[in-house]
Amino acid sequence: VGPGFEEVHVPIETPRAKYRQLADLLRSAIETGEYPPGSLLPSEPELAQRYEVSRDVAHQAVVVLRGEGLVRVDRGRGTVVRELPVLRRNAVIRQATRDQGNARGAFQAELARLGLEARSDVTISELPAPADVANLLDISLGATVLVRRRLMWAGEVPVQIATSWLPAEIAAGTPLAELDTGPGGIYSRLADIGYGPSSFTESVRVRPAEDQEARWLRVDPEQRVLAIQRIARTAESRCVEVNDIVLAAHQWELVYEWSAGQQ
Amino acid sequence: VGPGFEEVHVPIETPRAKYRQLADLLRSAIETGEYPPGSLLPSEPELAQRYEVSRDVAHQAVVVLRGEGLVRVDRGRGTVVRELPVLRRNAVIRQATRDQGNARGAFQAELARLGLEARSDVTISELPAPADVANLLDISLGATVLVRRRLMWAGEVPVQIATSWLPAEIAAGTPLAELDTGPGGIYSRLADIGYGPSSFTESVRVRPAEDQEARWLRVDPEQRVLAIQRIARTAESRCVEVNDIVLAAHQWELVYEWSAGQQ
DNA sequence: TCTTATTTGTTCGTATGTATT
DNA sequence: GAATACATACGAACAAATAAG
Numbered sequence: 001v002g003p004g005f006e007e008v009h010v011p012i013e014t015p016r017a018k019y020r021q022l023a024d025l026l027r028s029a030i031e032t033g034e035y036p037p038g039s040l041l042p043s044e045p046e047l048a049q050r051y052e053v054s055r056d057v058a059h060q061a062v063v064v065l066r067g068e069g070l071v072r073v074d075r076g077r078g079t080v081v082r083e084l085p086v087l088r089r090n091a092v093i094r095q096a097t098r099d100q101g102n103a104r105g106a107f108q109a110e111l112a113r114l115g116l117e118a119r120s121d122v123t124i125s126e127l128p129a130p131a132d133v134a135n136l137l138d139i140s141l142g143a144t145v146l147v148r149r150r151l152m153w154a155g156e157v158p159v160q161i162a163t164s165w166l167p168a169e170i171a172a173g174t175p176l177a178e179l180d181t182g183p184g185g186i187y188s189r190l191a192d193i194g195y196g197p198s199s200f201t202e203s204v205r206v207r208p209a210e211d212q213e214a215r216w217l218r219v220d221p222e223q224r225v226l227a228i229q230r231i232a233r234t235a236e237s238r239c240v241e242v243n244d245i246v247l248a249a250h251q252w253e254l255v256y257e258w259s260a261g262q263q
Numbered sequence: 264v265g266p267g268f269e270e271v272h273v274p275i276e277t278p279r280a281k282y283r284q285l286a287d288l289l290r291s292a293i294e295t296g297e298y299p300p301g302s303l304l305p306s307e308p309e310l311a312q313r314y315e316v317s318r319d320v321a322h323q324a325v326v327v328l329r330g331e332g333l334v335r336v337d338r339g340r341g342t343v344v345r346e347l348p349v350l351r352r353n354a355v356i357r358q359a360t361r362d363q364g365n366a367r368g369a370f371q372a373e374l375a376r377l378g379l380e381a382r383s384d385v386t387i388s389e390l391p392a393p394a395d396v397a398n399l400l401d402i403s404l405g406a407t408v409l410v411r412r413r414l415m416w417a418g419e420v421p422v423q424i425a426t427s428w429l430p431a432e433i434a435a436g437t438p439l440a441e442l443d444t445g446p447g448g449i450y451s452r453l454a455d456i457g458y459g460p461s462s463f464t465e466s467v468r469v470r471p472a473e474d475q476e477a478r479w480l481r482v483d484p485e486q487r488v489l490a491i492q493r494i495a496r497t498a499e500s501r502c503v504e505v506n507d508i509v510l511a512a513h514q515w516e517l518v519y520e521w522s523a524g525q526q
Numbered sequence: 527t528c529t530t531a532t533t534t535g536t537t538c539g540t541a542t543g544t545a546t547t
Numbered sequence: 548g549a550a551t552a553c554a555t556a557c558g559a560a561c562a563a564a565t566a567a568g
Contacts, residue, residue, distance in 0.1 A: 017555060020484075043533055054557045059534080067485055068471055075534050076565030088466075092521050187523075199522045203351075206469055206487060206512035208331055221283075222330055224469055224487050224512065249469035249487065256519045258355050259462045260450075280536060306552060317538045322553080339546030339552055 018053055019060035026061060030070055030081055037083040066220055069250020084157050085114060090255040091202055111154050119153040122179050126168055133165045136231060136242050144168040146177055158217055161246040170195055195240045197232035204228050206249060217248045224249040281316055282323035289324060293333055293344055300346040329483050332513025347420050348377060353518040354465055374417050382416040385442050389431055396428045399494060399505050407431040409440055421480055424509040433458055458503045460495035467491050469512055480511045487512040
C-alpha cells in the first residue's frame, strides 16, 4: 500500500466481483506458465462450466485480460496468450546515434537484443497536408506533403505504425522520396540538402485504438494505444518533419533521457 | 484512412454494435456541449428507454465512455461528464528551470496557464526500500529510504500521485526530510549536500489503475494510468532519487524535448 | 465449395446487491 | 426508510468468424 494514503476515504472492500476473481485466477495461471505464450485459453463456455459461473462472467473476465494486453482474441478460434515481451523504445538514443539513426536501424537493434527479427514495410505517397500537419510544417493548407508510412513487425507480430510528413517543397525528387533512404535514414538525407534537424519534440498521448489501427495492430478497439507525435526542427526552428507513431500501449516502454543543464 | 494500409485485409464492416453506436451518439452530445462538463448524463434506464435498447446496451455504452475518460461514475448518483482539460507535462523543462525546478512549481505554472489552482499534499516517512528501488539506489535490500509521497489536485480534481525515494543515508536529517524543501525543491537541496543530479531518465508505461490508485484518482480499475519512473543521477552516475509518478492516462499529454547532438 | 461444429460478440430480459440522495 | 443510480450475475438466443471435414 505505502504511505500517504491514510487520509483518503476507502470504503470497505466489497466482495470482489466474480469476473474479477476469475480474471485474477487466469492471470496467475498465465504468469506461472500454465497457459504459455501463443496457447489458447479454455473457451468461455468451458471456463463457465469449470468455475461454475455464467458465460457472461467468463466473458467479462476475458475482457479484463484483453484490456491488460495479456491475451488477444481470434474470433471464431479462441483466446490467445500474447507472445511478445515488452519492447523498449529510447527516443533520444534513436536520434543521437547517427550512423544507425533511422527508425529501422534503432528498431532492428532493439529487437535483435530480444532475439526477434524486425521487418518493415514502407509506402510513399504525395498528398495534401492535413490541417494540423500543415500548421506545424508552416505550409499553406492543402499544400502537398510527402508521406512516408512505415508498418513494422517484430517477427510475425505487427507492433508499430509510423507516418512521416515532409514538405514536398524540400523533399520531392530527393532520396527522401525513395523507399530506401540509405545510411543514416531520412535525418541524414535532410542534412544532405541543408535541412538537418537540430532539435526534437515528442508529445505522448494515450487513447483508444481507432478501428483501422486496432485491426492492424491486432488489438481491441477498447485497447489503448500510445500516440506519439515527433517534431523535428532545424537550428533555425523550422519544422522539417512531423512523425505520427502509434504503438499498442501494453507492448511498449518509452524511455527518455536528458541532462540537467540542458534547456 | 491514409496510405499504406492497402495490403491489409479488412473484413466487410459489420454493422456497428448498438452499444458502440450509442457511445458514439453520447460522445458527440458531450463534445457539442449538450452535456456540459460536470453535468449528469441521463440514467442508464432512461437512456435505454429513450434509444429503445436494453439497459445492458446503455450500460455498455457508458463503459466505453468511461474507458475513454470522457465521463466518470459517482455510484448511487449518476454518470458525470469530466470537467478538466488535458494537462501538459514537459519533463525536461521541469528539471531545467532550476529556480522553480521542484515539481510543485512546474505543476503550479502549468495549471495557472489553464486558470486552475494547484494544491498538493506531502507525506514523509522512512521505510525499508522495496526491492526494485533498493536495486536502483544501489543500497542493500531492506535498508531505510526516505519516502516523500505527494498527492496533487487541479482545483478539486485529484490528478497525480508522486512517490519519491531517497537513500536515508544521504537524506535523513537534511531539509530533504522536511515538508517544505524550499526554493528549487529537492534537486536544489540534493545539490546543497553534494549530490546534485546531473542526468535524468524517465521510463513510461501504460497499465490499468491499481485499486487504490483508482479510488484516489477517481477512475475505474479498468482505466489506464501512465506510470512514469524518473531516475536522477549525479555526474558520477550515482542514482540519488527514484520517483514513481502515476497519472490518469486520459488526462495528460507528456512532452519531451531534446537536441540532436546530445547523447 | 459447401456444411457443420466451435468460439467469441452482442443483445434482451430479469434479478439482486450496494452506494447515494 | 424509500427512491434512485450503478454493478453484477444468470439464462437464453442469435450473429459472425474460424476451423475441420
